[in-house]
Amino acid sequence: MNFENFILPHIWNLKPYSSARDEFKGKEGVFLDANENPVGSGVSENWNRYPDPLQLAIKEQLANIKSCSTDQIFLGNGSDEAIDLIMRMTCQSGVHNIILCPPTYGMYEVSASINHIEQRKVSLTQHYQLDVEGILQTVDQNSRLLFLCSPNNPTGNKLNRSDIYTLIESFKTGFVIIDEAYIDFSDEPSFILELAKYPHVIVMQTLSKAYGLASLRLGMAFAHPTIINLLNKIKPPYNIGGATQEIVYKALGNKSFKEGAVQLILSERSRLIESLHKIPEVVQIYPSDANFILVHFKRANQLFNFLIESKLITRNRSSVALCEDSIRITVGLSSENDKLVDLISKFYSA
Incomplete structure (x- = not known):
């Protein structure tokens, strides 16, 4: 060419x-x-x-x-x-x-x-x-x-x-x-x-x-x-x-590390999505083919700030066009994902 x-x-x-x-x-x-x-x-x-x-x-x-x-x-x-x-x-x-x-x-x-x-x-x-x-x-x-x-x-x-x-x-x-x-x-x-x-x-x-x-x-x-x-x-x-x-x-x-890490992240991604679906204030979880998920929450800005105060850091994408009221969440380790879900549940139950 x-x-x-x-x-x-x-x-x-x-x-x-x-x-x-x-x-x-x-x-x-x-x-x-x-x-x-x-x-x-x-x-x-x-x-x-x-x-x-x-x-x-x-x-x-x-x-x-x-x-x-x-x-x-x-x-x-x-x-x-x-x-x-x-x-x-x-x-x-x-x-x-x-x-x-x-x-x-x-x-x-x-x-x-x-x-x-x-x-x-x-x-x-x-x-x-x-x-x-x-x-x-x-x-x-x-x-x-x-x-x-x-x-x-x-x-x-x-x-x-x-x-x-x-x-x-x-x-x-x-x-x-x-x-x-x-x-x-x-x-x-x-x-x-x-x-x-x-x-x-x-x-x-x-x-x-x-x-x-x-x-x-x-x-x-x-x-x-x-x-x-x-x-x-x-x-x-x-x-x-x-x-x-x-x-x-x-x-x-070290091919085994990469393959194992990807499998762990994919497994945790599925488990995290399943847990978040149980929270009524979750409006939508968008389909993901990555190591993160984009989630539309009610009162997303307030939730984001609450998570920050709890020293759990996510990425607020609410100011991005077509991502209003949405937070981007990187899939973490099992304990980190559990903590995230617990904090979100705590925020909405307060």
Whole structure:
């Protein structure tokens, strides 16, 4: 596929920074090339050497896990870095626009605002599904990015796959970004498996949820090798630190932890939903394919504040369009979920 019309001309012509570890990739030798501290780090482990700028060891693991090739993988400092780089790579302020479908992940809008890119918003339906016709009517020749989050945050539901296919096949002016941060808690197959068929699709995932590595800030983008090459071209030279790479490498090898954590969370999600259904003041529990649920409560704002006072922290989404009087609840451990239900019952019985 010819991506020339989707990428800003200066990105094609950009000469990337060449780091010392780009020029020499070996691990043996006397290193006097990168102005590092030869003494060490002052802690039990030495982190005085710069890390692999392309994180090849991790990408080899991920290629096996995700059924793709290493040249289809970009690793960023959280998915937020990938979002920002994709916008800077494709959109010129005052010329191009992006399409958002609120309520959805807030960093799409924030990153677009930072980069001064026009945002065209087409709200989800009342059932939190895509307004396909509305989106297609909003797209014009300068629409470079269409962001779809499935399972969606903050609503928790997966988007109808047939609608996603329709948009992929109809969006001809740029890239369709499918954010799959919560895919491990869903029964949907990843669109990573569709990249060969749809080269203008970019899939984002994260290690923050199912893998339990939120503190390490490692996000993933999967795309056509040409796009990955451009992202590597414009990223900071050492965007993933050595400590993060080492820990992630170990974590990816512990397949049983991830599988066990997902099963536990899914089991607790079902149990939590069942418990909340017994509380009359719960107006609606929205379907979830994620590790959280969105719940419509009576007097949601007061309940949220009561929970905060009890040192139980949830996320009040009542100010978000289509999420009025709703609280987003991350599925916790059994004891944490029990405490939540007890506190909610106590609030409404007072």
